[in-house]
Amino acid sequence: MSELQQRVLVTGGAGFLGSHLCDRLVEAGHDVLCVDNFYTGSKANVDGLLKHPRFELMRHDVTFPLYVEVDRIFNLACPASPVHYQHDPVQTTKTSVHGAINMLGLAKRVGARILQASTSEVYGDPEIHPQVEGYWGRVNPIGIRSCYDEGKRCAETLFFDYWRQHNLEVKVMRIFNTYGPRMHPNDGRVVSNFIVQALKGEPITIYGDGTQTRSFCYVDDLIEGMLRLMDSPADFTGPVNIGNPGEFTMLELAETVVRLVGGTSTIVYRPLPSDDPKQRQPDISLAKATFGWEPKVNLEDGLKETIAYFRHRLQG
Ligand code: NAD
Ligand code: UDP
Ligand code: UDP
Secondary structure, eight states, X not given: OOSSOOEEEXXXXXXXXXXXXXXXXXXXXOEEEEEEOOSSOOGGGGGGGTTOTTEEXXXXXXXXXXXXOOXXXXXXXXOXXXXXXXXXXXXXXXXXXXXXXXXXXXXXXXXXXXXXXXXXXXXXXXXXXXXXXXXXXXXXXTSTTHHHHHHHHHHHHHHHHHHHHHOOOEEEEEEOOEEXXXXXXXXXXXXXXXXXXXXXXXXXXXXXXXXXXXXXXXXXXXXXXXXXXXXXXXXXXOOEEESOOOEEEHHHHHHHHHHHHTOOOXXXXXXOOTTOOSOOOBOOHHHXXXXXXXXXXXXXXXXXXXXXXXXXXXXX
16 A cells, blocks of 8 residues: 555455455554445454554445445455355345445545455356456356356446446456465365365365366465555556466365375265356466566465464364
8 A cells, every 4th residue: 555544445344355454454554444244254353453543343234325435445345155155146246236336436426446356256167268357258147156256247347337437446356266364164165165174184075076276365465466456556447367376176275285284084075066167277467567466375385374273263
């Protein structure tokens, strides 16, 4: 962030990524308003900030209007794990679409710069590999993942229309699979599932045959990319990919987690959910060229940090 103190709104600020972002913003000297409906996030994630004079936590659902005075908005509110976003799919689309409209309306009224946490899911099950920002994607509009994928795609559309129509300063960030401390043990995404299973000595659940790939970014790298994007020149809108290009099959991930935990977990195979993308890897040339960002933490080092976090949490 720039040297000047800003009033910053973080929606979804009590979630996994949002809470790390709030930490960094408060550390940098900003005034942070964290807005969350606690659907998948929790007060515990921002426990360390609650007493800080420059931090405020507000329970609010972004599908309803919000009238506050801020300089910058990070719009992260939306459940990110398939298990949670599919639990109430109508609310998921409402959160992405109505949430974006409300936050863009707010940004327009107060003249705030606004960043959207979009996703690699806008590429769907991609035929282009690795994925570049110019690729339009292959998304099923009526499947079980569509509430999330299409909601996020529509939010991107809204960001670009507010930019064209109302000259808003917008930043669209396409986040690829990110992991790290503060993921919920029941989050349901693959990294937390495998680590929790390995720590408990339970079988590791692989969906499908485990040959599908993902590219995993450690949370600290991701947040650094998000802050740099927000601070990028006013005429840079993105969309821009932020993720770690290191690509692994789910079988490789399972083996690595079991080895690092030092457990004895076996592998069990479960049905592959429908529309599960077969491969995913970010092309990050645009982020590198525009604001000099690239990830620094490799998968093993990031997993060690995350395992240590879950070990502590499961004991406590
Ligand atoms: P998360 O589920 O931990 O955080 C989402 C937060 O949003 C939670 O605190 C939740 O309570 C809150 N929320 C949900 N609906 C809301 C609503 N209607 N009003 C107010 N708050 C609401 O997930 P995360 O991993 O921290 O993801 C944060 C953002 O980043 C999401 O928008 C997600 O789509 C995006 N993203 C994350 C990843 C990833 O790998 N972590 C990848 C791509 C995109
Ligand atoms: N909005 C908000 N906070 C504000 C300003 C607007 O939540 O400070 C919401 C409001 O509910 C509105 C939406 O943002 O419906 C879109 O605002 P915009 O000004 O673009 O459109 P309009 O008010 O004409 O619907
Ligand atoms: N997955 C798995 N076992 C699990 C959870 C997920 O094999 O316990 C698979 C899932 O089918 C997908 C990949 O891991 O192919 C990543 O899933 P996640 O839900 O973490 O993220 P997304 O599919 O949204 O990228």
